[in-house]
Amino acid sequence: MVQNVTLLGTGLMGSAFANLYLNHGVNVTVWNRTPGRCAPLVKKGAQEAASIGSALEASPLVLVVLLDYDVFKNVMSGNEHLIAGRDFVNFMTGSAKDATRLEAYIHAHGGHYLDAAIEAYPDDIGHESTLIHYSGAEDIWLRNEKLLKMPGAASRWIGDLVSAANVLDAAMAGAFYNTGIGAFLEAVDFAKKAGVGIEQLEGCLDYFLALLKTELTAVIKHHKSDDYRTDQATLSIYVAAVKSWRQTMLDSGHRASLFTANLHCMEVAVAEGRGDLGIAATHANHIKN
Incomplete structure (x- = not known):
């Protein structure tokens, strides 16, 4: 198992990942665009990288938990030579096209790429029932599987098609789950307006x-x-x-x-x-x- 991991981005989700890995004795290097955001994690034992370059050099496994794909491309500008030989796992929410383009970008600079879709909130990270979908080259999944399943024991690799995680996320979390909540809220609103209490729906x-x-x-x-x-x-x-x-x-x-x-x-x-x-x-x- 890879004992060192670099985390790019220490927002709510990135911090949840970092805390989990630190609690499991993994050597964690963190980097954030905003100085000072890494301080709480440093107090818990993480190493803060002074630059994106030093963050990449710290580990062969890089987890990307930044805001979006454009931010990642911007922070990587000028550091593409450090992509070669490293495994990049993307946890940023995006489209299927985003995943395909980012894979091509990483491959063009000699790196390895795996896409991921987190089907959970930050508070769920580390739970047995938490699900993260991973898609892309199976060899990347296999050599990092133990670390990648730490955030959620229910996580799984769903195939070589790099866009598959994003497609499944849009299908299940978006079209099904989110719309399902909307449909239930529509039902609640209708029933209440028609004089039927929410307790009856609950029943x-x-x-x-x-x-x-x-x-x-x-x-x-x-x-x-x-x-x-x-x-x-x-x-x-x-x-x-x-x-x-x-x-x-x-x-x-x-x-x-x-x-x-x-x-x-x-x-x-x-x-x-x-x-x-x-x-x-x-x-x-x-x-x-």
């Missing part, structure tokens, strides 16, 4: 969460097989029900914005001839006849 939350997990498991099965047939509710039946539910929301004066968007997606699928299939066919690239 059936566990039931619908279990129901959702069951349905999502079925959706995965349908998409794996490209077989969207069902002997339960078809898309056409869902559309009829959603129209009724949506009208109830509109009648109460609620905009029902997310609900309306979801209805639109299902109506498009029905218009494209998928009305007799299951709800998993709302978004489907390949349909078996």
Whole structure:
């Protein structure tokens, strides 16, 4: 296992990483663009690098926890010769294109690159259940796996495609998790305006969460097989029900914005001839006849 690690960026997440590694006896070198930000970590045993160059020279493993990709490129300017031979693991939030471009930049200067997406908050770092997705060259993951799983024991490498971590982050943390919270908040707002207390929603939350997990498991099965047939509710039946539910929301004066968007997606699928299939066919690239 690599015993030395360099951390670029000591904000909330960078500091959480540094504290974790220090607690596990790892030699940690830290660097921050703002002088003095590293002081609390230095008191705990970290070594503060006086420059980005000395930070890079301190370790063969560099964890990038800066604000964004542009900041990283700016601070690296003039120090590209120190990239060669080092493993860079990027924890900055960005797009799939950002990851691909940064990998090309690191490779062009002789370095090795792994992208990461942290599916947690700073307070979650170091917990057994914390998940971080890593994507890129498997050899980088394998030689640093023990250190990279310290921030979250549930972490995993998901493949050679360097953009995969960002794509999965956008899909699950963004399109699913974040929109799911928005949909629940929309439901809460509607129910309260219609005179139903939040306690009533709380009382059936566990039931619908279990129901959702069951349905999502079925959706995965349908998409794996490209077989969207069902002997339960078809898309056409869902559309009829959603129209009724949506009208109830509109009648109460609620905009029902997310609900309306979801209805639109299902109506498009029905218009494209998928009305007799299951709800998993709302978004489907390949349909078996």
